[in-house]
Amino acid sequence: MTEYSQYRPLPVGEVPHWDFETDVAVIGFGATGACAAIEAAQAGARVMLFERSSGSGGASALSGGEIYVGGGTDAQKAAGFDDTVEAFTKYLKLAGGPCADEAKCEIYGREALNHYQWLKDQGVPYRGNFLPGKHIEPTDDSTLIWSGSEAAAPFCHEAKPAPRGHVIQHMGWGGGRPLVDILEARARALGTEIHIDARAVALIVDGTRVCGAVVRIDNQDRFVRADKGVVLATGGFVFNDAMRAKYCPDTFKVNSPIGDKDDGVGIELGVSVGGDAIHMDQFFTTCPWTMPESHAYGVFVNVHGQRFINEDCYHGRVSRCALDQPGGKVYLLLDVANFVQPLDLAGITIAGTGETWEEVEAELEMPQGTLSATMAFYNEHARDGRDPLFDKQLPILKPLDQSPFIALELNFETSYFSFFTLGGLKTTTDGEVLDRSGKAIAGLFAAGRCTSGLPAWGHGYSSGLSLADCTFFGRRAGRKAALA
Amino acid sequence: MTEYSQYRPLPVGEVPHWDFETDVAVIGFGATGACAAIEAAQAGARVMLFERSSGSGGASALSGGEIYVGGGTDAQKAAGFDDTVEAFTKYLKLAGGPCADEAKCEIYGREALNHYQWLKDQGVPYRGNFLPGKHIEPTDDSTLIWSGSEAAAPFCHEAKPAPRGHVIQHMGWGGGRPLVDILEARARALGTEIHIDARAVALIVDGTRVCGAVVRIDNQDRFVRADKGVVLATGGFVFNDAMRAKYCPDTFKVNSPIGDKDDGVGIELGVSVGGDAIHMDQFFTTCPWTMPESHAYGVFVNVHGQRFINEDCYHGRVSRCALDQPGGKVYLLLDVANFVQPLDLAGITIAGTGETWEEVEAELEMPQGTLSATMAFYNEHARDGRDPLFDKQLPILKPLDQSPFIALELNFETSYFSFFTLGGLKTTTDGEVLDRSGKAIAGLFAAGRCTSGLPAWGHGYSSGLSLADCTFFGRRAGRKAALA
Structure with missing residues (x-):
């Protein structure tokens, strides 16, 4: 039996048959994958989504459902905060520190208000109110909280502070689960064909173009043809000890990984076709x-x-x-x-x-x-x-x-220091996976924590940056793939 | 005209003709490349060495010619230091910190005395005396200096201290140049065919096996067949700003790179055939x-x-x-x-x-x-x-x-903080370049600063660790290639 590998793409000529044929194949069903599927479907593509677990969720569903949005939202205005695109964009860049992707900060800075409206349009409810104080997640169903270092030095001296953590209306912690549920429902309503218990094991290439993936379902290799492209949305590598040892060994100081089977497979798949994995030493942690x-x-x-x-x-x-x-x-x-x-x-x-x-x-x-x-x-x-x-x-x-x-x-060893990785594939603002020379790899897109995005720098992380990155750039990756 | 690329190997079937045929092709003529050539030649292989500059040297020739050796050398004993393989090996591991390659530390710990003898056998002179005090390089022609943190906490509590910086007998600073000269003479004497002004631009592959390289000489692409293998010895990426930005952005805090055209090409060539670049965020710096x-x-x-x-x-x-x-x-x-x-x-x-x-x-x-x-x-x-x-x-x-x-x-901006990068290809103790799944890539070997080796961790660097790594693992890579 042929052994397929995340480390080596399968030439299309060696594909024995096609089990699935679609326009866009999305790998991973957290918030990133759901958003990619929604946009790809809305752009008119046939979309299939493959998830290795038995349902949607990923690390997104373990989160607080908080999305970093600024520039003057309804909730910010109602609470009397006069946020601007400039201050918001500046903060995004400061939060990225030496790893900041300026282009991603700028486009998200400009587009975040539209993205927030889009989230509402998908059905994500926001109560609209501000909860003052220091909160990791709201304990009630409030919308807006301080979720970063905006009001602290040096940030406050360089970018006018405003709270920007926008949380789904949900009583208590754990808003990530209902957020993903809403996105899942939307993806399904738009006709996304969802395959669960389906683990991606290799990409399929036609020359240098990615044209599909090998997916393992019921212990069988299934061959997926994706005429327009594959979107990687598989999360980081917090559950892959070998990758942590090679790229991010400081994470071994702490012991509470956050994620759901985040084994870095999307990063490996991307690199297998020439993708460039960057800032792999960066990680978020908090106690x-x-x-x-x-x-x-x-x-x-x-x-x-x-x-x-x-x-x-x-x-x-x-x-x-x-x-x-x-x-x-x-x-x-x-x-x-x-x-x-x-x-x-x-x-x-x-x-x-x-x-x-x-x-x-x-x-x-x-x-x-x-x-x-x-x-x-x-x-x-x-x-x-x-x-x-x-x-x-x-x-x-x-x-x-x-x-x-x-x-x-x-x-560090015995207290609850949760952590997840921030390094990953280098992508354009449209989610195209870049090779090491800086060229887009045809047919391959990625977003979320298998990429290096808005939350690029562990020391500058702010709550909601990762879900902002996952949802916003997940959408853009899905749309770009559909239009490829 | 075909554009060859460090990012994409050339399939052997597309090679128009062979300009050079050899057993082992060594890329780069610092201490690493010279040592690889010597051992490959001594193992009976035909060896060609390609260097992009107009002569030997690399970063090695800019160094003090200091090699980290322990376990009880003549110079250590003469000065009354009772060093042991155990203490030496332990220190090597501590110096590697979270990035330590245990296998490399252990084999070098065991073999360093033999390696020191080998250096002498090549003609490297050592006066044999110890120069007490704190020196970056000896200002006279002494052999042995303290060159690390051996006598400082926490190292001194875990590994019995001894000075281990062994410096070529050479009056004043800059012993790296005569060290490379001696190694070059030895490589030439053994019949290594040396091509200068010859820049490697791509690897050539036969399936997954590396079987040669494309080298640019006099503005012409030349095709080198290497029947036994290619040894990458091209140094780090301190002169490649794009790589620094993607993998090691903290180096932009400082402004004085040390190297000689160290643009990371060997790392890119290795990764182009599936090699794994690790600990790319690590760098040495000193003022x-x-x-x-x-x-x-x-x-x-x-x-x-x-x-x-x-x-x-x-x-x-x-x-x-x-x-x-x-x-x-x-x-x-x-x-x-x-x-x-x-x-x-x-x-x-x-x-x-x-x-x-x-x-x-x-x-x-x-x-x-x-x-x-x-x-x-x-x-x-x-x-x-x-x-x-x-x-x-x-x-x-x-x-x-x-x-x-x-x-x-x-x-950090205006003082002389010199720096060079430490991350690079993951290799075995025999210099075989490993792919991301941990398998050796047939026909490809590497050593020195295009690999992650003994000096793996910037915070634990000690003078002489890099040249120890270059010379010792350069030798092993050359020998392994010759016996492939």
């Missing part, structure tokens, strides 16, 4: 240290008792910077006015307490004059409303001076 | 802050006035960690007992001075109680011979308390 919300007022120190970040940044940025610190752990310092027992699920433990910061320092076995000096300096300036070192902003900036004091330990 | 040597006694702080590393580590490790700090610069603090005017070439400037550390702090416009508190804490403990924060070791650890005090600025 839910802002829950309860009062912990957002805490101060982080590393094992040397030094601060390392303005703690008003997005929880994920703080967590990613934490992971850069030595010693395998960091401490979140709180006073009794802000301390609440941490969530069990977070694996955040109490490492030390004291009537003074000196006592906490001693309990943590830090040298005298380290943590205590850090906190004396911090409190002195916080009382004046200033953070001369890290430029933490009011109102998150406030002194921690009501004893007793508490040091919580965020341990 | 020569330990010159004059008394500056090794300085203390580094970032723009927050915080220390960030035990400064007794290798200058490159300190420099790489410096680059992780915010604000685009770091400061090297010195007292008058240790200060000497920095080298012009380093671009290190005096940013502040003072009779007290408080005055220096004020001159640097740092908030009161930051740098001065750091130095008060440091000096207090240094007087007791301890560095409770970063575990800096004696004798480098000493108080800086003789005023006046000086803060030197190492600016």
